[in-house]
Amino acid sequence: MQAQENPVFDRIRQELADNDVVLFMKGTPVFPQCGFSAVVVQVLTHMGVPFKGINVLEDPGLRQGIKDFSSWPTVPQLYVKGEFVGGCDIVREMYQTGELPELLSSRGIEVRSAA
């Protein structure tokens, strides 16, 4: 089974291993090209959380690969310490309820402002 695995998965795992907070998104953190991606960037920026934004529009293999990796049909996708947290709706909801800053803090990631 390992041999048949999508080679993009290795790249995804490497990014998740190298970066505490990773956002797979459309566009870049400075120029999001989709409203849903922009919302997640805004939430992370507002909390002062450093993250790596990865633009799936630059790589069709990654654009499909990240969906297969997480069994999640849409982008953006937020990962914290290698764990898939959710897409735009979940991130927004968890931010509003205070669960997101809590999760980040519990994983040792500093959050600037309490929600």
Add this chain to the structure above:
Amino acid sequence: MAMNPAEIEQMIREAIPDAQVRIEDLAGDGDHYAAYVVSAAFKGKTRVQQHQMVYQALQGRMGNELHALALQTTVPE
């Protein structure tokens, strides 16, 4: 190709029979919806798992025909 709200609701109900489903057409363009889904089947599941259940109900349409479906899932009180 867009989906109509009745079709979305029906697919969710077929997969999650006890679900209470409310669909809102956010932009009035038949392409941007919000869905509120309440079901006891979500109990004990994470948000990611709950949303995955709804995405499974939509059988691959999410991210394809269905561009934008803002999703909120809840367990009944």
